[in-house]
Amino acid sequence: MIELKQLTRVFGERTAVDQLNLTVNSGEICALIGTSGCGKSTTLKMINRLIEPTSGTVLINGEDIRDQSPELLRRRIGYAIQGVGLFPHRSVYDNIATVPRLLNWSRQEIDARVRELLELLKMPFETFAHQYPHRLSGGEQQRIGVARALAARPELLLMDEPFGALDPLTRERLQGELKQIQRMLGITVILVTHDMEEAIRLADQVAVMDAGRLLQSGTPQALLRNPREGFVSQLVGGEDRALRLLALRRVDELVQPLDQLSFEAELPTVSSGMSLRDALARHLWYGQNCLRVVDDAGNTLGGISLDAILNAEDQRP
Amino acid sequence: MPLVSYQVPGASARAGITFDRLGATLSTLTLIALVLLPVVTLQPNRILPGEGVELEQLARYPTFMLFLGLLILTLTGVTVVSRHWIRLGLATLTLLALVVATGSIASPLLDNRGAFARLALGSGFWAIGLLLGLMMTDAVVKMGLSARWRLVIVTVCLGAIVSVLSSGLWDHLSLMLEYRNQERFWAQGGRHLLLAFGSVLPALLIGVPLGIGCHRSAALRTFMIPLLSLLQTIPSLAMFGLLMIPLTLLTQAFPVLNELGIRGIGAAPAVLALFLYSLLPIVSNTAAGFDGLNPAVIDAARGMGMNARQRLWQVQLPLALPVMLSGLRIVVTMNIGLVAVAGLIGGGGYGTYIFQGLGQTATDLVLLGTLPTIVLAFVAALVIDTLIEFSRKERG
Numbered sequence: 148m149i150e151l152k153q154l155t156r157v158f159g160e161r162t163a164v165d166q167l168n169l170t171v172n173s174g175e176i177c178a179l180i181g182t183s184g185c186g187k188s189t190t191l192k193m194i195n196r197l198i199e200p201t202s203g204t205v206l207i208n209g210e211d212i213r214d215q216s217p218e219l220l221r222r223r224i225g226y227a228i229q230g231v232g233l234f235p236h237r238s239v240y241d242n243i244a245t246v247p248r249l250l251n252w253s254r255q256e257i258d259a260r261v262r263e264l265l266e267l268l269k270m271p272f273e274t275f276a277h278q279y280p281h282r283l284s285g286g287e288q289q290r291i292g293v294a295r296a297l298a299a300r301p302e303l304l305l306m307d308e309p310f311g312a313l314d315p316l317t318r319e320r321l322q323g324e325l326k327q328i329q330r331m332l333g334i335t336v337i338l339v340t341h342d343m344e345e346a347i348r349l350a351d352q353v354a355v356m357d358a359g360r361l362l363q364s365g366t367p368q369a370l371l372r373n374p375r376e377g378f379v380s381q382l383v384g385g386e387d388r389a390l391r392l393l394a395l396r397r398v399d400e401l402v403q404p405l406d407q408l409s410f411e412a413e414l415p416t417v418s419s420g421m422s423l424r425d426a427l428a429r430h431l432w433y434g435q436n437c438l439r440v441v442d443d444a445g446n447t448l449g450g451i452s453l454d455a456i457l458n459a460e461d462q463r464p
Numbered sequence: 465m466p467l468v469s470y471q472v473p474g475a476s477a478r479a480g481i482t483f484d485r486l487g488a489t490l491s492t493l494t495l496i497a498l499v500l501l502p503v504v505t506l507q508p509n510r511i512l513p514g515e516g517v518e519l520e521q522l523a524r525y526p527t528f529m530l531f532l533g534l535l536i537l538t539l540t541g542v543t544v545v546s547r548h549w550i551r552l553g554l555a556t557l558t559l560l561a562l563v564v565a566t567g568s569i570a571s572p573l574l575d576n577r578g579a580f581a582r583l584a585l586g587s588g589f590w591a592i593g594l595l596l597g598l599m600m601t602d603a604v605v606k607m608g609l610s611a612r613w614r615l616v617i618v619t620v621c622l623g624a625i626v627s628v629l630s631s632g633l634w635d636h637l638s639l640m641l642e643y644r645n646q647e648r649f650w651a652q653g654g655r656h657l658l659l660a661f662g663s664v665l666p667a668l669l670i671g672v673p674l675g676i677g678c679h680r681s682a683a684l685r686t687f688m689i690p691l692l693s694l695l696q697t698i699p700s701l702a703m704f705g706l707l708m709i710p711l712t713l714l715t716q717a718f719p720v721l722n723e724l725g726i727r728g729i730g731a732a733p734a735v736l737a738l739f740l741y742s743l744l745p746i747v748s749n750t751a752a753g754f755d756g757l758n759p760a761v762i763d764a765a766r767g768m769g770m771n772a773r774q775r776l777w778q779v780q781l782p783l784a785l786p787v788m789l790s791g792l793r794i795v796v797t798m799n800i801g802l803v804a805v806a807g808l809i810g811g812g813g814y815g816t817y818i819f820q821g822l823g824q825t826a827t828d829l830v831l832l833g834t835l836p837t838i839v840l841a842f843v844a845a846l847v848i849d850t851l852i853e854f855s856r857k858e859r860g
Contacts, residue, residue: 231760
């Protein structure tokens with residue numbers, strides 16, 4: 148559990164972060180969201196002491212982060228940033244091995260860990276390990292950035308707009324991979340973003356910041372249903388809120404047996420893992436009231452009707 | 465997009481035929497030089513000016529005819545052949561033929577002209593040599609060779625020239641006669657390099673930390689860079705003169721310095737002056753190299769838990785190295801040139817020959833000091849280029 152208590156940082160005249168209190172549960176993803184200059188990056192950097200707070204404390208599993216030197220603390224915390232910051236003069240292998248080497252792991256341990264991480268990110272060792280960063284695409288570089296951050300098996304991963312510079316398709320794919328890896332490893336992630344879609348897609352907890360203050364925090368659903376007046380409700384998007392809520396729910400929540408529906412032989416399909424938002428888009432696209440729901444293997448599970456989506460009660464604010 | 469060469473309409477690229485405007489220009493200039501300037505001159509003795517030997521007279525010698533034949537082939541080649549390696553080969557071969565030809569015609573031309581007569585290389589020789597060199601450079605540049613291959617080519621060419629010289633072929637030429645008179649030629653070369661690098665090493669030891677300091681502190685930079693620039697504007701002779709006075713006073717006050725070989729004239733003021741000149745390129749390039757580092761990389765290095773020393777040695781220095789090396793390149797080539805000036809205050813090195821030659825109006829002695837200085841500077845620059853290339857390797 149990560150606890151930020153009365154965290155404050157003043158730069159000269161300006162208060163960048165103002166008495167911020169936030170608790171992030173272990174194994175969850177927390178998104179710090181806000182406009183540029185709202186203090187979200189400063190908050191993140193106070194967690195690994197890249198910036199020292201003016202006042203307030205940060206506790207990681209009850210332990211004050213000031214109890215150890217900044218370097219030792221940072222080696223325990225993964226750190227991935229926008230622009231990646233891979234070392235251009237070091238191969239992918241050496242980049243990933245950075246923190247393990249700082250921690251004096253043995254060669255065998257490092258070698259095994261690099262192989263494991265590249266496999267985890269579906270990047271073949273033979274192809275990538277001895278490449279240099281400039282030969283990689285933006286998405287590949289960001290994957291290596293994440294692998295490097297995860298190298299020393301940190302329990303906490305800090306990410307500062309990690310997907311900001313990527314094209315939309317790559318960004319979405321990497322977001323999916325990140326969520327998968329995070330669930331698999333059970334690590335805690337604190338992610339800074341200004342992209343509401345990203346926050347909703349990834350986070351278990353969304354914390355909205357403005358002018359150094361925490362305005363509201365909660366699950367994406369809670370935030371979408373009951374945003375506080377003003378900045379938060381502006382940020383979660385007036386008209387889009389319904390769609391964003393649908394995006395949080397899956398087709399299999401609303402599957403009905405096919406015989407309850409006005410059945411047509413050749414219904415277009417949706418997969419059960421799709422979001423309701425995508426399913427709605429398919430209904431509109433095919434001009435159908437009902438779609439056939441299939442699982443990954445292609446077996447029909449039932450159907451989903453337009454009415455069911457429209458009546459999904461708790462989507463309304 | 466080639467700027468100077470283009471395909472003749474209808475000529476196929478496969479045939480390797482083009483019309484190269486640069487090649488044509490160089491060829492025309494070469495022909496003009498051949499006709500108007502004397503390739504060799506006959507001097508009655510060491511000091512008196514020589515008289516150009518007519519082309520007709522030279523054409524009687526088979527080796528010279530061979531050179532002329534190759535020259536015509538090369539001039540045609542650089543004008544119409546598109547394969548750069550052919551052009552490079554032709555120009556190199558012709559240059560070699562020129563060197564051989566001038567050497568082999570010396571003794572027949574000097575026959576019956578008295579013991580003091582000399583055959584000197586004329587302006588035509590230098591002009592044609594330079595133009596052939598330009599043709600070679602053009603070909604090498606267009607081949608897009610990396611620095612290490614350029615270094616190989618230069619080494620091979622120098623090797624060829626040295627073997628011609630040591631074969632005794634040029635022994636009757638005035639330049640080699642001067643060389644024979646100078647027993648300490650190679651020792652002077654060593655001293656030349658010692659003076660040049662002897663000032664670079666302390667400049668690196670002091671300049672690199674200063675450069676890093678300038679990167680970190682704007683106050684240090686605003687004070688340091690103008691000061692070093694000011695030093696740079698002092699003409700070298702004036703600098704030697706200025707340093708003589710304090711050094712002389714110093715050695716008078718502390719005779720022990722004198723025993724260490726530090727005097728008002730000689731190597732000490734030379735090395736000190738070159739050291740001062742070296743500081744600006746090293747400091748400013750180090751600062752520029754560090755300024756140019758990607759902030760995300762430094763942020764990542766800090767965020768992963770590298771301490772200041774680890775960041776410096778593992779990240780900042782290796783990444784700033786190419787820019788720092790190009791500062792070193794400036795310093796080394798500059799110093800090799802300036803050491804020649806130090807010859808005037810008794811610093812030693814090839815400058816000694818230049819000033820002796822100037823004093824005796826013996827042009828070939830001046831050349832004996834100048835040519836090796838140029839070769840040293842050229843090779844040193846190429847070696848550092850190769851180092852820069854290696855340090856840039858794989859980082860795009």
